Amino acid sequence: MNPITKAALPRRTFLKAAGVALALPMLESMTPALARAAEAATPRRFLGICNNLGVLPEHFFPTQGTGKDYELSTYLKLLERHRNDFTVFSGVSHPDVDGGHPADICFLTAAPHPSSGGFRNTISLDQYIAEQIGVQTRFPSLTLGVNTSGGLRSLSWTGSGVLIPCEEKPSAIYKAMFTQGSAEQVNAQVKKLERGQSILDAVAGQAKDLQRTLPQRDRDRLDQYFGSVRDLEHRLAVSKEWETKPKPAAPGPAPVDVVSPAEYMAKTKLMYDMARLAFESDSTRCVTLMLDSVNSPALELEDAEITDGYHNLSHHGRNEAKLKQLKAIDEWHMKLLGGMFDGLKETKENGLALLDRTMVLYGSNLGNASTHVTTNMPVLLAGGGFRHGQHLAFDTERNYPLPNLFVSMLQRMGLEADRFASSTGTMRGLEEA
Known part of the structure; x- marks a missing residue:
């Protein structure tokens, strides 16, 4: 039989002997040869970003309309040129993930009650992916951070609940990817x-x-x-x-590390650049980035004067001066995110924009940093081969499980997954392109 036209072997086929049923691992014969070749030429990728102080919710969430007819919020207007490249969610959270600030380590794990005694984290979404496809690239995953106290805060956790420290130096990341x-x-x-x-x-x-x-x-x-x-x-x-x-050729001079924690936005931009270069060179297909705003001082911004530490500003008590400074910081986050989308769209891979093959998850563990609530989390998903340009609005009081989005993302990566953490299925309303 022609191996190109032969029907694919089902993934759920079992080996049976002596009363034991063993699920087959993923084999090349499970997908037609032509489909395998196309997937190998244009792999899918994942970038997860968490700002652990979130954003001012009144400026992030759309207040008018749902679906494709929604009206862009103040912050989302800064991403207007990418409107059809992302979906924004409201009314989503991780069930039973509480505790305020400690919830940031559960952004990609959804492990419940992170502030409770004896808490042990579970595997993060990126590491779940890396376990399946990490051998296909030089680095199974990259774990990056900004102001993460020497890498001691992280989004990435192993299957046994062990933290994977963040790399905070762009120069070290660049060297690992390109210096032979x-x-x-x-x-x-x-x-x-x-x-x-x-x-x-x-x-x-x-x-x-x-x-x-x-x-x-x-x-x-x-x-x-x-x-x-x-x-x-x-x-x-x-x-x-x-x-x-051999490692891929270096695309240019190595980046110069930003030392001062106050230059938070410059650090963030460099990490976005490193993530793009990692995908562009196919050095890895999984990247996480922890933006540790809690441990950041008063930031240095080009067009605004910030007079207090980031964390103190987040507890604004509706103080107008603090709200104004927070809004300036949030807008910088959106501008940098838009710039990263620009870079991923401009970078082509086999004629396709890199953004079309890269799922970018951006959000926070806190729905409102001022009150430490972990519900109604600000989340958007860009790229990755989904039908975007919409606002998926769920009940802001009885939230829809965000882990359902993780299941949809795993399936879009080509992985066989029906559950992740506290999921109840796939993300309702999100369709593949």
């Missing part, structure tokens, strides 16, 4: 990876000896551990292969 190490440096890195793999082999061997003496429940837990070890071994092997492959 010497032969000696490459060999040293390969040996380091080989040592890591040998350690895993030794630990797994010891665990197998132990398994024979354990009760069934502990043996089941060890089986899960073995699965994790096998996954890590595979990642180490792939990483070793990437070490020997």
Whole structure:
């Protein structure tokens, strides 16, 4: 039979033997060859951005109209040239994610009650994606941050609930993507990876000896551990292969790092540039960016005087002077976001705008930073192959689950996912283009 026209093998096919049913992993034969070639030529990507102090809701959310007939709000007017490239949501939140500021670490995990004693985070959306497709690129994911206290705040969390520290220096990101190490440096890195793999082999061997003496429940837990070890071994092997492959040519001079936390907007712009370059060079297909406004001082803006720390301003108490400064800061956020959309639209990949293949999720864990509420979160989604140009309005009192959007995004990435965290399905009203 012609392998090009042969019907694709269903993903839900099972291997059955001795009473055990095992779901097949994703195989190339599960999609027609021509479709695989098209997807490989134009991969899909994800960028998740969280500003943990959010924006003034009265200037962000549309107040007139829903669907495609909505009227742009004050802030969204700054993105007007991209109106048909994004969808804005109102009345969405993460069920049971509360606690005010601590909720920022749950923006991409939706793990409940982050401020409770004994809280343990769950896997973030980017890491879920990276586990599936991360081996296809040099970096499974990039975790970036602005003013994140030395990388100690992050949007990215592993499946075992471990924080992945942010990289705050654009120069370091640029070097990792484009600077080829010497032969000696490459060999040293390969040996380091080989040592890591040998350690895993030794630990797994010891665990197998132990398994024979354990009760069934502990043996089941060890089986899960073995699965994790096998996954890590595979990642180490792939990483070793990437070490020997030439890096893409540098697109220009390396960026100069911005040192002062007060130059927050300059830092943010550089991180947007790094995310675009990462996608443009196909160095990774998953990027997260934590904009840690809570830990930012009085900002330096070109066209406004900011007299107080970002966090203090957010507790404005309806003070007109504070609201005016916050509005100036929020508008800069929108301008930079629009500029990033410009760059993704201007960058072409196989004749398509990079934005068309890149899902950009922008939002906050706080619906209103002044009162610390985590409901009615300000969220918009741009690009990525959806039908945009609309306002999806849900009940602002009884919110619609934002994790449903995550399921839709996972499926648009080509991943088989019916649930993520507290989702109840896919995002209602959001259709693929």
